[in-house]
Structures are given as structure tokens and as C-alpha cells.
Amino acid sequence: MRRAPNAIFKSLADPTRRALFERLSHEGEQTVRVLTRHSGVSQPAVSKHLGVLKRAGLVRARHRGRQTHYRAQPRGLAPLVDWMSYYSRFWHDQFDRLEDLLERMDE
Amino acid sequence: MTTPATRSLMIEKELPYSPEKIWRALTQGSLIKEWLMDNDFQPVVGHKFNFRSTPAPNWNGVIDSEVLVIEPNKKLSYRWNALGLESVVVWTLLPTSGGTLLRMEHSGFRSDQDAAYKGASYGWQKFIGGLERLVASLQ
Numbered sequence: 001m002r003r004a005p006n007a008i009f010k011s012l013a014d015p016t017r018r019a020l021f022e023r024l025s026h027e028g029e030q031t032v033r034v035l036t037r038h039s040g041v042s043q044p045a046v047s048k049h050l051g052v053l054k055r056a057g058l059v060r061a062r063h064r065g066r067q068t069h070y071r072a073q074p075r076g077l078a079p080l081v082d083w084m085s086y087y088s089r090f091w092h093d094q095f096d097r098l099e100d101l102l103e104r105m106d107e
Numbered sequence: 108m109t110t111p112a113t114r115s116l117m118i119e120k121e122l123p124y125s126p127e128k129i130w131r132a133l134t135q136g137s138l139i140k141e142w143l144m145d146n147d148f149q150p151v152v153g154h155k156f157n158f159r160s161t162p163a164p165n166w167n168g169v170i171d172s173e174v175l176v177i178e179p180n181k182k183l184s185y186r187w188n189a190l191g192l193e194s195v196v197v198w199t200l201l202p203t204s205g206g207t208l209l210r211m212e213h214s215g216f217r218s219d220q221d222a223a224y225k226g227a228s229y230g231w232q233k234f235i236g237g238l239e240r241l242v243a244s245l246q
Contacts, residue, residue: 087213091118095211097142101132102124 011056017049021058024072031067115214123206126180133183133198150177
């Protein structure tokens with residue numbers, strides 16, 4: 001499912017969530033308990049942050065026994081990358097329009 | 108120290124026009140509207156304004172902006188805040204023998220020393236640096 005870029009930006013604007021996402025990206029799947037140990041905030045806070053990341057499509061949860069394991073979903077970042085390519089096209093088009101305007105303008 | 112590896116977009120083109128003429132196209136509201144977007148731009152540092160484009164799904168089409176740099180015929184910079192991303196656009200005009208070398212740089216972060224902004228942008232710079240590696244690993 002495609003998410004709007006603003007949901008992704010918002011979820012990653014928080015430094016704790018960004019750290020959680022980066023950790024999951026680099027270390028692979030981790031339990032909430034392990035993530036809490038490295039995060040410097042409480043377990044309920046970590047769970048809440050993970051919920052936000054999950055809703056933004058950036059992590060996936062897997063329940064095993066009493067533990068919840070989280071995994072990064074790097075593909076969730078795709079709309080963010082689309083954003084860059086969007087602006088690349090945008091500015092090239094605007095440059096063309098600016099040149100057209102300059103041609104029409106008086107000195 | 109800022110990371111040189113920040114994600115930014117740069118377009119550079121030599122145009123057969125004087126810097127003065129290009130400056131007008133970049134800084135007069137009615138002219139900006141012709142090639143960029145409707146706006147209430149004023150060439151005054153600190154002036155807060157909007158660019159307005161057609162609303163799209165999940166977006167009202169409004170870009171929040173503020174003039175950051177005005178150096179007539181040389182350099183222009185404004186904020187470009189939309190869709191939750193705070194970015195900055197910098198225009199540089201360099202006179203050449205045949206006209207002007209016009210450069211536009213759109214970056215996610217300010218590179219200046221604004222202390223209030225620095226804390227917030229630092230994390231993003233770091234994050235975007237890692238983003239490219241992450242995206243590369245998707246292949």
C-alpha cells in the first residue's frame with residue numbers, strides 16, 4: 001500500500017523513531033525489549049513509536065509468544081525517493097519555462 | 108561541521124541574458140508567477156510568503172516560504188516547506204562572457220549556521236546520508 005510522503009516524513013521527524021528505524025535497518029529484526037534497551041526511553045514509549053512507524057509502512061511486526069519482533073521495511077521509503085525525482089522533473093520543467101519567459105521579456 | 112553528503116538537487120545552465128534581467132524574472136512576483144507559481148514574494152530578507160500551485164491528493168498545493176538571502180543580481184534564497192519537509196532553494200547568478208551562469212540548488216537542509224535550525228536539521232542530514240545507501244541496497 002502506498003503512503004503519502006508526509007506520513008513518512010512525520011514519522012521520521014522524531015529523533016527517537018529515526019533511531020529505531022535506523023537500528024532496525026542496520027541490525028535486522030529485533031524485539032521490543034532489545035530495542036528498548038538501546039533507545040533510552042521506556043518500553044511503552046518504544047511500542048508507541050514503533051506503532052507510528054508501522055502505520056507509515058516503515059516497519060513490520062511479527063508476534064512470537066509474548067515477544068513482538070520488528071523488522072524495517074526499507075521499501076516504505078519509496079515515496080520519499082519519488083519526492084526527489086518529482087522535484088528533479090519539476091525544476092527542469094520550471095527552468096524551461098523561465099527560459100521561455102526570458103525570451104519574451106524586454107531587456 | 109556539516110556533512111557534504113546531504114541530499115540536494117542542482118541544476119546549472121548558461122543563459123544568453125544579463126544577470127539583471129534574470130534577477131527580475133526571479134524576484135518580481137508577476138514574473139515569478141509566469142514560470143514558477145502564484146506567490147506573494149517580496150525581495151526582502153525575512154519576508155514570509157507562499158507559493159501556490161494546484162492542490163493534489165494529500166496536499167493543498169501551498170508551499171510555505173521565507174526569504175533568506177537577497178543579494179541583487181547575485182544570489183537569492185528562500186525556504187521551501189511543503190509536505191512536512193523543510194527545504195531551501197538557492198539561486199546563484201554568475202556573469203559570463205556570453206551571459207549568465209544560472210544555478211539552482213534545492214536541498215533538504217540549510218547549510219548555514221542558524222543555531223535554532225541546526226539541531227533539527229542535523230538528524231535529517233544524517234538520516235538522508237544513510238538513505239542513499241539503504242535505497243541502493245534495495246536492488
